[in-house]
Amino acid sequence: MVSFLDLSKVNNRFRNEIDAKFKEILDKGWYLQGEENARFTQDFAAYCGAKYCVGVANGLDALSLLIRASDFGPGDEIIVPANTYIATILAISQQGCTPVLAEPSLETYNLDVDRLEALITPKTRAIMVVHLYGQAVQMQKVWELAEKYQLKVFEDCAQAHGAYYEDRRVGSLSDGAAFSFYPGKNLGCLGDGGAVVTNDEALYEKVKALANYGSDYKYHHIYKGVNSRLDELQAAVLEIKLKHLDEDNQRRREIASFYRHEIHNPLLILPKTYAEKSHVWHVFTLRTEQRDRLCAYLNERGIQTNIHYPIPPHQQLAYQEWQHLHYPNSEEIHRTIMSIPMSPVLTEQEIVQVVDALNAYQG
Numbered sequence: 001m002v003s004f005l006d007l008s009k010v011n012n013r014f015r016n017e018i019d020a021k022f023k024e025i026l027d028k029g030w031y032l033q034g035e036e037n038a039r040f041t042q043d044f045a046a047y048c049g050a051k052y053c054v055g056v057a058n059g060l061d062a063l064s065l066l067i068r069a070s071d072f073g074p075g076d077e078i079i080v081p082a083n084t085y086i087a088t089i090l091a092i093s094q095q096g097c098t099p100v101l102a103e104p105s106l107e108t109y110n111l112d113v114d115r116l117e118a119l120i121t122p123k124t125r126a127i128m129v130v131h132l133y134g135q136a137v138q139m140q141k142v143w144e145l146a147e148k149y150q151l152k153v154f155e156d157c158a159q160a161h162g163a164y165y166e167d168r169r170v171g172s173l174s175d176g177a178a179f180s181f182y183p184g185k186n187l188g189c190l191g192d193g194g195a196v197v198t199n200d201e202a203l204y205e206k207v208k209a210l211a212n213y214g215s216d217y218k219y220h221h222i223y224k225g226v227n228s229r230l231d232e233l234q235a236a237v238l239e240i241k242l243k244h245l246d247e248d249n250q251r252r253r254e255i256a257s258f259y260r261h262e263i264h265n266p267l268l269i270l271p272k273t274y275a276e277k278s279h280v281w282h283v284f285t286l287r288t289e290q291r292d293r294l295c296a297y298l299n300e301r302g303i304q305t306n307i308h309y310p311i312p313p314h315q316q317l318a319y320q321e322w323q324h325l326h327y328p329n330s331e332e333i334h335r336t337i338m339s340i341p342m343s344p345v346l347t348e349q350e351i352v353q354v355v356d357a358l359n360a361y362q363g
């Protein structure tokens with residue numbers, strides 16, 4: 001069987017190091033806000049090419065804290081891609097802001113930057129880009145609009161740890177960035193985890209305080225904060241795995257390149273990328289008119305598939321107020337997209353098996 005993502009295989013590569021670290025932490029008896037968190041957040045900021053990082057409980061909290069710390073709330077509009085994972089949109093709603101959905105490009109599945117300006121109103125405060133499926137958004141146009149209309153730019157980097165836009169990594173391309181370390185992400189821990197990364201010292205201090213009961217120092221509370229922390233065990237695992245992230249992303253690129261060169265089937269639309277290092281292939285997508293049939297065909301041959309994502313956010317029950325709206329590109333993507341196995345632990349034999357099955361598929 002070709003597993004979609006074999007997480008035990010992914011993490012067992014680091015078993016000895018993780019075992020030793022867990023023993024050390026158990027012996028020490030310090031579980032939160034300690035050395036592991038300090039070391040990882042410092043190293044992760046440096047990895048992204050940014051100054052500051054706050055470890056938080058998950059990616060949704062990272063997004064939410066970023067918006068809250070920027071003092072956005074009711075009445076403020078934030079532009080966000082219509083085809084993102086629901087978490088990006090939920091974070092905007094959670095802070096009482098209005099998400100304004102922007103159509104993606106059918107070429108990159110990222111924001112269609114040429115359609116952004118038409119969405120800007122006097123209430124627009126920020127553009128939240130999402131480096132979806134692992135591919136960095138082409139930021140130049142976003143920066144120009146932000147400058148012209150005095151908007152903040154945020155990044156949702158949950159799927160793109162390590163991806164580059166030109167010579168800079170995602171996480172350092174905006175006023176503030178949110179990361180998730182959910183187990184299946186390119187950099188994943190053994191449970192939930194997330195981070196806010198920024199070059200803005202004031203934003204950093206505020207996110208750090210908000211995430212820790214609104215406290216700037218012990219028992220002193222300056223905001224009505226929340227409890228959202230990255231614990232020592234997770235930070236330690238992430239520190240171990242961070243050292244191998246570039247290697248893992250390189251392996252994903254090799255697999256993606258193999259898929260893109262070897263899959264020849266007129267029934268399938270393969271993903272496009274504009275620069276080798278701009279993509280870290282969190283997932284490898286295909287588009288086809290025959291999604292259900294193709295998924296069933298692959299599953300019968302022992303190849304697991306997935307759909308990122310089957311229902312567009314504006315058609316979810318949670319956002320019933322948007323059910324009359326239409327985003328044709330987003331709807332087209334959600335109707336036709338599917339994902340095939342992608343991870344740094346796939347073997348040559350497995351990727352050949354996937355390619356052979358796809359090439360033999362006749363509809």
Ligand SMILES: *Cc1c(COP(=O)(O)O)cnc(C)c1O
Nearest residue numbers: 058059060085087088158180182
């Ligand atoms: C995974 C993900 C999130 C949310 O991360 P969690 O850690 O699960 O809260 C947000 N945005 C995108 C694009 C994601 O893929």
